[in-house]
Amino acid sequence: MALLILGHPQLGKSIANKAIIKEIQKNNSEIEIRNLGELYPDFNINAEEEQKALLRHETVILQYPLYWYNMPAILKHWFDVVFEHQFAYGSKGDKLKGKKLLTSVTVGSLEKEYKPFGKHNFRTTEFFKNIEQTAYFAQMTFLDPMFFHGTSAVDGFTEDEIKERAKRYANLLLSSVV
């Protein structure tokens, strides 16, 4: 039904991403989840296997934590290796054409910190133009990114609160791709 590329390098150490994945697996077994950190701990991504997975689905979800206002390196490597010439672009590179790309990102700080005068100066959406234009170049349909802000204990949330909100977020995510 949809492919979920999980770009957390160490899901075992995650609270929010782990809770989101758990809830998705509980409520929708038709979503194929590929955990890049687990599949490729040494960054040795199998381009052919990843391309086959992309071909099986019409909707691709990127699920990851925001690291330095950008995707974790393992997910960037996935793009660098899998979105090859004559697959994602080029004269015969139309294999992703028309597929939907939904970016779903956990963000430590609260949304109010992501704007001028906030701790992070820019709005969260401003950091996603690279993925948006990548989607266009691969002839994909770019859906508005979804953000789950406030996943850090620093902002006063308990682990249980984060898990509870992660569950609700996971169901919102599911409802937007079903």
Place this chain on the structure above:
Amino acid sequence: MALLILGHPQLGKSIANKAIIKEIQKNNSEIEIRNLGELYPDFNINAEEEQKALLRHETVILQYPLYWYNMPAILKHWFDVVFEHQFAYGSKGDKLKGKKLLTSVTVGSLEKEYKPFGKHNFRTTEFFKNIEQTAYFAQMTFLDPMFFHGTSAVDGFTEDEIKERAKRYANLLLSSVV
């Protein structure tokens, strides 16, 4: 005098970045160059060594090719691993405070393709907010990025033309950090 972090994963296959590095080495031996692709072919970045290198300099140049409107994975991994809590941020994380960060990027397409109605829709500068905000969060001074557009043979440049323009670009880069 300055630290240059080279984020090309395979310099041997590069035309523009290789020519830029060659010209810098010829004209300024005081710039310390760290070739991440050569030092860490398996992505196993040594955070301590990289942090020590950062501490030796007041100006940091990031030199890399634009891959999918973003930095190559090896350079993203460098940020993820080296910009640690209590080094780059946090209550005691002021080790990069006041250092200058200059982003220098080779871009395959011509600049005219980087704007609305162009092949890449957005202006090149729009893809660099993640590095800009990373610099602010680490209390660094973010310098306006420098771009070397038109490094792809697809746009009709010969290898010699690209090398020649790369030399001129390298000297422009040097003059901006001296």
